[in-house]
Structures are given as structure tokens and as C-alpha cells.
């Protein structure tokens with residue numbers, strides 16, 4: 001008999017300090033699909049949703065889609081949006097006859113009104129509905145795992161990469177393990193360990209130490225007999241839940257002792273190298289001086305404090321103001337979110353000069369609006385296809401988009417918030433990124449996958465904002481304490497030693 005698997009996706013990284021409320025319209029702006037709309041959008045793409053489909057087809061499983069909901073990172077998910085998405089998922093499962101298992105993709109750092117542990121609650125609700133049938137899930141590397149999540153799901157597989165270039169592979173892996181369970185060859189035993197460690201996003205880059213050290217260890221463990229999959233999750237501080245921070249999950253085949261021991265080893269290793277997770281960004285003016293004397297181009301400047309991928313507004317103006325003050329030219333800014341400026345530019349049309357009050361509209365943390373004179377170079381619908389390496393094959397919709405030339409620099413001004421993940425962002429707008437003297441990206445780490453190959457140098461700027469690595473400056477309320485590095489400066493050597501021993 002052909003096996004039948006029910007699929008779904010609910011993905012949001014919630015920054016509870018952001019004042020952009022995540023209601024259903026925020027999901028509609030990105031992806032909110034049901035049933036057959038889902039394969040129509042994701043079949044053949046290198047995404048988690050595409051991986052679930054291909055994984056099923058690899059084993060000859062029939063699949064039935066329920067809901068696919070994902071929104072750009074932003075503030076708290078409203079109760080209404082949470083209940084509707086979960087309801088669609090549960091109702092979708094209820095309508096399927098004779099299914100064998102459920103395989104879903106979740107983010108792992110979602111927070112909704114009344115639900116600190118969205119993924120635990122989603123998995124728990126599905127578990128209640130499906131009884132003992134297998135339930136497998138893949139997760140983002142920024143997941144904040146909870147004991148409930150690990151209890152309710154049979155299999156949890158997290159991305160190994162940041163920038164995330166293996167979401168497809170990890171979703172396929174979750175179906176591989178499901179197939180093994182359905183064959184009766186796998187009885188998963190799981191262990192979760194969490195050192196008191198809250199790494200800033202910039203230190204979570206998996207292309208360099210210290211993350212490489214942890215991942216190498218995890219991959220070696222995966223080669224051991226009886227070990228099925230090992231997840232290293234760096235966590236997302238701004239979800240501000242008790243469990244936010246780094247987690248390790250080891251899944252073995254019917255060997256709880258082995259799972260516990262290995263997860264404990266990874267947790268101890270991370271704690272022992274905790275100081276290597278501290279980040280030292282460069283002051284903006286110092287970076288701009290380097291650009292003035294640079295002989296090669298382009299230099300990529302990462303505005304790490306305003307990364308919409310971590311839920312920030314994407315309209316911060318600190319870097320633009322400094323560039324204009326210093327009189328630098330030849331820069332490209334990807335991107336600045338300002339729907340009103342994009343609309344004004346579209347009304348005026350290419351070749352016209354406009355005056356706009358640009359950016360800084362959302363809150364007081366990311367700089368003030370800047371009054372600038374701008375030449376409208378180009379106006380477009382902001383639609384383009386991702387060439388990779390992450391999200392290859394998917395369509396990006398920036399909304400109405402204008403290229404504004406301001407004092408010799410090109411600004412990509414969009415109607416939707418997005419991170420510069422792909423070089424097509426520039427090329428689709430008639431900008432060749434390799435010709436730029438410098439490129440300013442509003443991103444913490446994701447830009448690296450596409451920008452490293454062209455960058456002569458990458459500089460992380462010490463910009464204020466909701467994704468700044470200066471974590472001690474945020475008023476977190478629920479994260480468990482003490483935790484490194486938040487309490488680092490308050491703790492003496494004795495307390496740290498005690499934490500070492502625990």
C-alpha cells in the first residue's frame with residue numbers, strides 16, 4: 001500500500017521587541033497558501049517545502065498539503081493569525097483519510113500572543129490529533145528548542161548552515177528518517193541540552209570558528225553507530241522566551257543513554273569556548289575611512305543592527321547619514337524599506353528629481369528620517385527570481401521598487417522589507433554589484449552566501465538597532481538567567497567557575 005504523508009509549514013522568527021505586529025496580512029505579503037497552491041509554488045525549489053515534496057516522492061509516498069504560512073521576521077504573531085494557521089493545519093490533517101504520518105517544517109523561534117512556545121504548542125496539538133503516528137519536523141538554525149518540542153515530535157532536524165543553504169537537504173533528511181520509522185527500522189530516542197549561552201547572530205556564521213568546531217563535532221557523532229541525526233541550533237535572542245539561546249539535540253536509535261551523553265558533550269564543548277562567540281564590530285566612521293583609501297572594490301559593509309531577517313524595520317538611516325556626511329560616492333544600498341518614497345518616485349517617474357524624507361519611520365532605534373534630494377533612476381514592480389545559493393528558484397517580491405541616486409550613491413528603495421540574500425537583487429534593478437565601490441547590506445550573516453564571492457573585504461558595522469550584537473543592551477524579560485554573555489560583566493570569576501562546573 002502506498003504510504004500517505006500529510007505536510008505543512010509554519011515559519012516565523014519573532015522579534016518581540018519589534019513594533020511591527022505580525023498579523024495575517026504579514027503572512028500574505030510573503031507566503032500564505034493552502035492545499036494544491038503549495039506544490040504549485042514550491043515543487044522544484046531548493047526550500048524546506050520543496051524538500052518535503054521531493055522527500056516524499058523519493059520514497060513513492062503520496063503527500064497531502066495542508067497550509068504553508070511564512071512571514072518576514074517581525075514582532076509578536078497575533079492570536080488571530082496563530083489560531084487561523086494552526087486551525088488550517090489541524091483541519092487539513094483531519095480531512096485526510098488513512099494517512100500514515102505528518103511531516104512539517106517549522107522555524108523554532110516563533111512567539112504568538114499567549115504562546116511563548118509556538119512550535120511546542122503546534123507539535124502538541126498535532127500529536128493530540130494523530131496519536132502515535134510518526135510526527136517529524138525540520139527547523140531553522142535559529143530555533144529556540146524547548147522540552148515540549150522534543151517530547152511531542154518523533155524526529156527534529158535543524159539546518160546546519162547560516163547562511164541557510166541546506167534547508168532543502170534537512171527537510172529531505174527528515175523524510176529519510178520518517179521512512180526508516182515507517183519501515184520499523186527506527187525507534188527514535190532524543191536528548192536536548194542547552195548551555196547557558198546566548199550567541200549574537202554574527203557569531204553564528206557557520207563558515208568560521210566557533211560554529212565550525214561545534215558542527216564538525218556533531219557531524220562526527222552522526223557517523224557513530226546508533227546515532228541518527230544531531231542538531232546544533234544557535235538560537236534567536238529576541239524571541240525572549242525562557243529557552244532562547246543555543247541548543248543541541250541528539251537522536252539515536254533506541255539508545256537514550258547515548259543520546260544524553262552526546263548532547264551533554266556538545267553542550268559542554270560550547271560552554272568551554274563561549275568567549276569565542278563574542279563579536280567585535282567596527283565603528284561606522286572607521287569603516288568609511290577604510291573605504292576612502294581602498295584600492296579594490298567592492299567592499300561590503302554589513303549594517304548588522306538593522307537586519308530585517310531578525311525582525312528589524314529595514315529603514316534604518318545611520319549608515320546612509322554617515323556616508324552622506326563623509327561625502328562618499330559609488331555606494332549601493334540594499335535595501336531601504338520606504339513605501340512612501342517608492343510611491344513618490346514612481347509618480348514622478350525616471351529622470352525626475354524628487355525630495356523625500358527617507359527611512360527612520362518605524363521606531364526611534366534605527367536613526368531619524370533623512371531629507372534628501374534624489375534622482376529617480378528606475379522604477380519596477382520589484383519581482384525577480386533567486387539564483388542562489390540560498391532559496392534558489394523562488395520568486396522574490398520587493399513590491400513597488402525605486403532606484404534613487406542620492407549624492408552619487410544608488411539606493412534600492414522597496415515597498416516590502418527584505419534582506420539582501422542574492423545578487424539578483426541588484427542585477428534585476430540594473431545595478432552591477434561588482435562595479436560598486438561599496439555595498440551596504442542590511443543583514444547579519446545571510447548576505448555572506450552571495451556577497452562573499454564578490455567582496456574584496458567584508459566589514460561588520462557597529463550600528464545600533466534591534467539585531468545589534470550588544471545583547472546586554474536589550475531589556476529581555478523572559479530569557480533564563482544567568483546566561484552568557486548577558487550576565488558576563490556582572491559575574492565574578494567564582495560564579496563563572498561555578499557555572500563551568502554545573
Ligand SMILES: [Zn+2]
Pocket residue numbers: 140141142164
Ligand atoms: Zn534563520
